[in-house]
Amino acid sequence: MLIALLPGDGIGPEVVAQARRVLDAVCGDALSYETAAVGGAAYHATGHPLPPETLALAERADAVLFGAVGDPTCDALERALRPEQAILGLRKALGLFANLRPARLFPELADESALRPEIARAIDMVIVRELNGDVYFGEKGMRRTATGRREGYDVMSYDEDQVARIAHVGFRTAMGRDRRLCSVDKANVLETSQLWRDVVIEVSADYPDVALEHMYVDNAAMQLVRAPGRFDVIVTGNLFGDILSDQASMCAGSIGMLPSASLNESGKGLYEPIHGSAPDIAGQGKANPLATILSAAMMLRHSLGRPDDADRIETAVAKALAGGARSPDLGGAMTTEAMGDAVLAAL
């Protein structure tokens, strides 16, 4: 099976390299790899953040392992050429509409969370974020008002099919867990959210065993601080999911720990750590590779049919943490490579 490796910008190459070592150790020759440029790195090399060869490789591969994109030297470029367009373009082109972001605290890291340990320890949720719609992909641009002033605009929208398919993912995810689904919206203000809520309620008829609740996004942001342990599965739109999943990750310890899967209708997936490119620490061996290593485990489970290998990797990560492996974000001083070594040793 072919894996597309897209290391990208900043710390992306460093963390992907460690995930590759772990995959080699676990899967040996069962997987083959091709690497392609993406993001600012691709722009600097080819003039475009998502070159056609990169997209073609991602389409051809059985799964994509992605590092990060984001490069401050590209800030002044027109939007279409910025690094972020590469990940947005991949999500759209591959139809990756379902973003699964598990957030749980490794018990070994209870002391790293900004939350009180007794609150942090209870965190064990999956955020299911819609990834192909919302204000991310609506019409947008700059225009002039009637009085000639500059105005920026972005259209937020969802249609019922988009909401229904992500709602099904949310309910199915809840069925495999504690059967509680919290749908997050802002239906007291947004028509997009009203449709979201209506359709989630319609879909809920297919899942009588799942307890469904609705929560406004401002309240959800509070509850994720106050009592994050109350959540099992959260399903929400692209924009709210972006904000809440990063917040939840920090509640669960370091953002350097959390993986994600972005899936399309046929189960093809792109796997990436939820941290970004972190240009401030790039190239210094300070990045925590565990989120990417755990993303590789999700890839084995969700796209490659190798759940046992996924379990092995996850167990090894927990063992490495228990053995004291700590990168700077976890309060330690181990390098990116040393963290990879620790996981390899624990396998």
Next chain:
Amino acid sequence: MLIALLPGDGIGPEVVAQARRVLDAVCGDALSYETAAVGGAAYHATGHPLPPETLALAERADAVLFGAVGDPTCDALERALRPEQAILGLRKALGLFANLRPARLFPELADESALRPEIARAIDMVIVRELNGDVYFGEKGMRRTATGRREGYDVMSYDEDQVARIAHVGFRTAMGRDRRLCSVDKANVLETSQLWRDVVIEVSADYPDVALEHMYVDNAAMQLVRAPGRFDVIVTGNLFGDILSDQASMCAGSIGMLPSASLNESGKGLYEPIHGSAPDIAGQGKANPLATILSAAMMLRHSLGRPDDADRIETAVAKALAGGARSPDLGGAMTTEAMGDAVLAAL
């Protein structure tokens, strides 16, 4: 001077009643009051959540003290008749574009925060939220897609004048504090945010003494958990401000503690606790009135030119807390009225 009292729904009347007692004790006959119905209460009484008499009173008064709106029995009404439209309508009709939400931890409450005490203790920030634009007030509705599917949509937008006037409030607020301003947007995805960022940078030329930084909203949601003490003043749009200010409030202890001011260009203001109507505990004497009492203090300072009275109230609240006053949200058992008594005793 005339104060419009708009108690509203749920716990609104209970908390406003305590603020009124405190105002009476501090200002005596210097202030006069008129009360009007708003929100679900107004809908049930008159058929509209913001009756013309209520709006007229708010316009005539020197300041508005607001409780909360939100009533689950109104959930099925068309949008224009729902309780939330009352507060949105007041914000728009009175031109209340600048929402100031201070978040700081009363040292007495360090043990109530979900954050580790050493992290929570450092919190002392003001969130300046734009309140008259963004996706809240753009064109919105339900329509059909080309294939006949239901679609909800809401247009997000800001023009340069809207951004500039709230940016000035942000910079001026920072000038009166630690001179650090963090502007929060999602400029890597949204054109509205790109204009926001461009204009904030333009306005910054007038404030060379303020250190300005820009942060994406997803990162801001993380930093508010990880290191909230790093923020002095945050300026952001209506939607992001809604989410981040509720999150910040919870980091700073209970949402029952935090006041807010919504100001227009001439300094006229509406003052409200940032908690909502909390229908689940309404009428049981369990609500914490301190956020409303602190909102009244903000009213004395920002709209009524009585900063000394504002200081007196704030000092009394701190003293009451130091003396052990604790409503259920603060881990205690005191009633709403007993909390009011404690503040009165401390005056």
